Amino acid sequence: MPGRSAAGVRTGVRVVVAGDRGTGKSSLISAAASDSFPEYVPAVLPPTRLPSDFYPDGVPVTIVDTSSSMESRVKLIDELKRADAVVLTYACDQPMTLSRLSTFWLPELRKLEVKASVIVVGCKLDLRDERQPMNLEQVMGPIMQQFREIETCIECSSATLIQVPDVFYYAQKAVLHPTAPLFDQEKQSLKPRCIRALKRIFMLCDHDMDGALSDAELNEFQVKCFNAPLQPAEIVGVKRVVQERIRGGVGDLGLTLEGFLFLHALFIEKGRLETTWAVLRKFGYDDDLKLRDDILPTPTKHAPDQSVELTNEAVDFLRGIFQLYDIDNDGSLQPSEIDDIFVTAPESPWSVGPYVDAAERTALGNLTLNGFLSEWALMTYLDPSCSLANLICIGYGGDPTSALRVTRRRSADRKRQRTERNVFHCFVFGPKRSGKSALLNSFLGRPFSSNYTPTNGVRYATNVVEEIGGTQKTLILQEIPEDGVRKFLLNKECLAACDVAVFLYDSSDEYSWKRSRELLLDVARQGEESGYGVPCLLIAAKDDLDPYPMALQNSVTQQLGMEAPIPVGVKLRDSKTVFSRIINAAEHPHLSIPETEKGKKKKQYRRLVNSSLMFVSVGAAVAVVGLAAYRAYAARKNT
Template sequence: MKEIRCVVCGDEGVGKSTLILNLIKNEFLESVERCLPEVVIELDNNLHLIDTNEDNLLRQLKRCNVICLVYAVDNDSSIANISEWLAYFKSVGINHPIILIGNKLDINNPNYSFDNDIIPIMKQYKQIETCVESSAKLSLNVKELFYFAQRAVLHPTAPLYDSRLHTLKPASASALSRIFKLCDTNKDNLLDYDELNTFQLKCFNTTLNSKDFDDIIDLVSQHSPQTISKTSDDTTALTELGFILLHTIFIQRGRLETTWTVLRKFGYAQDLRLKEEFLYPNFPVNPDSSVELSPQGYSFFTEIFEKFDVDKDGALSEKEINDLFMTSPGNPWLNKGFPDTTLTDEKGAVTLQGWLAQWSMTTLLDHKTTLAYLAYLGYEAPISATVQDTTSALKTTPPRRRRSRDVGVVQRNVFLSYVIGAPGSGKTSLLRSLLNKPFVSGMSDTKSRSVSSGSSGGKGLSDSAASTGMLSVVNAVEMEGGGEKYLVCQEIDSNALKNTKKLQLQAADVVVLVYDCSDANSFAHLSQLHAIHKLENVPCVYVATKSDLDLAQQRHEVQPDVYCRRLNLNVPVAVSVKMNETAGLFQHICSVAGKPKQALPLGKRNAKGVLHVVSLLTIGGGLIGIAAVLAKWNWRPWSAHLVNVYRNVLGCSIGTAVTATIMIGYTMKTHGAALLAIAGLSSGTVLQKPADAVTCPSKLPVSCSVTHVDDTCCVETNGLLLLTQFWDWHYSPYEGHEDAWTLHGLWSDHCDGSYPQFCDRGMQLHNISSSILAAGETTLYAEMNDFWLDNRGHNDYFWQHEWNKHGTCYSTLKPDCRGGARSTDIMVDYFKKIVETYKQLPTYTFLEQKGITPSNTKKYKLHDIKQALKEAFGHEPTLHCDGGGDKVHEVWYFYNLVGNLISGQLLPREQASRDNCKAEVYYLPKHQSRRHNAQQVQMDEMVSEVESTQLVWV
């Protein structure tokens, strides 16, 4: 606290001004101003003394930290008014500590009795810290009363002590109990002389002599024999009860600064919670670096392991672990599979190797959790450390180069690997084998696990992936040539790969792709994921599990060995966990993580692979172009079938694909007669236009206005809609136009504000761009590329996520409600509706018309921004801010709906969620120009690329 504001108030004529003047001039003045100006006394915490009158009283009370309420001992009226003053403070919401001052003690008043007049008031109002009787005329207790005012702020009684019950409050007793446990270094539940001396040095920077120790023992033992006990060597020591009683006595004797000094030395704030900066000190980490334990960190966790290994069996039992975490909020891995995530003995107790491995994993995935628990468990930085906080227990690794193929050696001691594979491929069994745990027959892969990575700042999946769960395990791996590395393996649930918008696989040092070599369909899952999640710059290791079973021919265009060779990768490592044959797999994974260049996919491929890809691109480009032209003639269903032809061609031989291309070229000349033949050649079906959509009554209720909906095709069940826009000021180069907000989506929420997601797996789609172009919607495609942008440049995956997560949840968009329409047709209509709605909400223009434009220096009132948008939209939207809540980043416009989403009416409504912005905010300009040309259609670029590839092939 840099300053203490002390308001001096009371009845007129009680001597408020004379007390202040006596303090600063050290003399008594008969004649003084009616109300003195503010006085500042320069101390460690500058003391501001504020004299008051009726004009400034309330304003100053709301700004102050402590109140000096003055009465005159010779004035019965001022004594009687003390209760009225205290009631007034309560009525205006003031709850600051109060110093009661009885001034003019030099004047005798036979009617005044401190015991009868003041003590009852002090008992009634607990915010009264103390009462001091003084005399400005005699300079009696003037300095003391203002000292008590400072102390009431710096060392308040209220958080620590209940003056009515004369006991410590639960929070202070709990904090002192925790401090006792931390100081009990030998874990015998006693504080002996050596431990108390160490405590004295830490808190007060002075030693405790033997006489002082004996005095403490004598003092507390007078109150209760349970406050002291004998140690194993028959010396007297302090019990936990004695330690707490000692501080109770300090407080009762007015030595609050002693207890507060102890609490603050152990990281506690005024509210008796551990300070944020104590738990999470500043520890910057380069995005391409990882965090590991330093030698001091490993030493600390080794020492604390040995302290709590009471039976000295080399492992921590469940009880020993619970005792260890008594000074913290609890076991940080309680719901994350621990102790099955690390090495244990045959009884399930965590060994020292497993304990250190678990903390190595926690530090890698979420170093902030490690920092907090270092503080909880009592880590002390060495004297030689530059910064005396918990950061000396951690270190960062040199940044790794991700975009360069010349990556060299990765200098890390802890590696992170993601383990991916189809359900039933043996991922969980593989992870158990890393921990030397026995094979369990019939074990299924992880379906729902708690994520080992936690707060922001850690590595791992994004929030949406994390919600589906993954198992994390860790163990030390001995490397060839000596030394060891910690290997963290995270088993990623298959659903996370499908449903995640931003799956940060590049956070891993290596991706392990697992398939069951006895299951013919297992490998195809991996090749699809490899293509979807773009693993070009991520080291990959393919693993064939269950090698003890009969080898199955994989249903894939090429077999796994050939596939890996085409990617310039080693062939899959064959393992059998059941037979305990892992072929040095984990050493190999660590080797790849340390030297990733050997396992980066997409190196130089053989000539056949190049010709194969080029030919398919050529055919695909021709089919997409033809489909777009057909859609221009309003033949959307037929063009959609051409997309199916393209997909089928990808699965056939090059010769068949060329034949199909020639036939499609002939189709262009015959305008449709041959089109049906080609479609039949591809799918074996006759093309039909979809039936008309469901007919709804003319009068429909507004969504969310009725509790029960019978016809979900005509009344939207998820009827609270919100259109979201981004202002991406913090990306460089920025997204979209410098004078336009970008589009995020149109989401359907339940009427209570909760929301569904990924509702209909049968409606989910991939390759959104291809489907939109195949439908002939080139203008829509160009507009989406203009303002519906992913901040990482993956627009198609962004749109795919929006459709699969939100679009499939509209009840009025179900195929049965759309006359049996295909999901691709519904998807196109869905995106057209969103784009149309977005264009009706030019947020930048709304604000600009009210003089609100981006600025690096000017702050705007949040109310003014919301009012400008309200005037344009009709209702206040919700605003979201980042950067600490003072930088505008996102706007949500809310609607209800009459009818279905495509042809119904959107009705603007009031905001249904709270803002998270401060009262004044920045509306920052975007970083640098990267405009998009709405007339430039990316389809033309795709066709151009195909044509140029065709020339190279020829």
């Protein structure tokens, strides 16, 4: 990440100075760097560096001067897009340059999608006509309401050095301690993600879990974050401020969560954002108020055909969490209870795709235990780092490295003819109207619907499948829309993530059968070419209708070395057995891998070559043995 160390800590701040010609950009930069007013300044200065000891935060600042001429526009745009902060200048003695901020410069930054904080700076304060005084707050207030990206406004004079160092201090502060992630200026309140992070920190510091920070806990918090204890009088003072401003902020047991949040809102309102940011960063948060990558020891997959799963220790923790929040003990969690679980995470992760509609729920929309564990399995499979971060945020107290594990390569599983995986990923192919969505809905226990709704984009369905003997495996079904198959197969590693592929077709429709067979052959060829061949199953859906001749279907599966198509009538009867068949195929990765004619010829050719090499090797060995025998015979004869 630019300007950051491996631990996510800023190693530098890049400030770009822009504005109309003649507004004092270059003089401002030169005066800040030399602490003197320059007699001569070139039209555009080269990048200027303020060393790390220039400001208290100890982070160097690189200041980039720009030209507003049309000839330099391309370079200006490039610099603005690379900026951590933008200083927009106007001249205090030229009112038109102030108007240009809202009519040109600020709209231009939005048009270019510049995400950096903006500091508005009035230069040449010493040249303003004293007969036309200006109230900066009154003038800039409406502009700041319209353009929320403005962090602060300040006026300065390079000639008299008034507030010149402050300009780049505010620019650096806007980058190191940004307001936007923490505080909603319009509502004048902490933002939801900030509240969630502070709530987690409060709970971590509330060691006795009594809902309040005692004096001892408050002091321990102070030492952890700021390396200095609070004196008894200071603790009394802090609590007095809270008591005077907010009812319920301090209780008999100490500072409450409400009081803790109020204190941070107060710090921000007073401009002391560095205090709240120091707390957040001490507890591992980045600028987006998510846990930093350096404190998330997410295991790394070394090959495309590996995956990441939850360990038994993590699953046991999640079972405990489910029971803890299942207050009415009905074996399911209401949406509000799910939100309560994730109240200390950046957000509730399953409220958006691909998780929002991917797991088993009751008729009332509550999440069952199987659905809860399956959602976690899916999140771990798709985004291990996000899963680990959420585990930590909801209170996983074990070693983070013990929560996730990387599976063995599928190619190794095939050679050993067994797998140790607990989560299997199944791709569901098939032509339109073949019943793919109905199969996924059936997997989640949902009733059959005759309304046809084509699937657009990625859709997953995940659930726990119980095998004979009582063992449980998690199956993730991923629907592959027919229109997206060609693009999907362009990726040579597209099948690396697949444990088993199923091909649905409408058993009453000849075209559906032929199209499904074509898709199967395309996938089989891709598997042979890429080396990621996968077990495949054909599923004859809608078998309650008049079937297309089964003999033709069976002959194709025999030619490909596959099982006969599995008949399924989602509309009329339970389809659970098909999911057990899918799991069984995934657990035997060396079986049910289709072979095309081209693949068979390649295999025959390799066998022929190997046989020839074996014949040559045997012949050579016989010759060597024969030569040795002849020499022994000749030696005996001579003696």
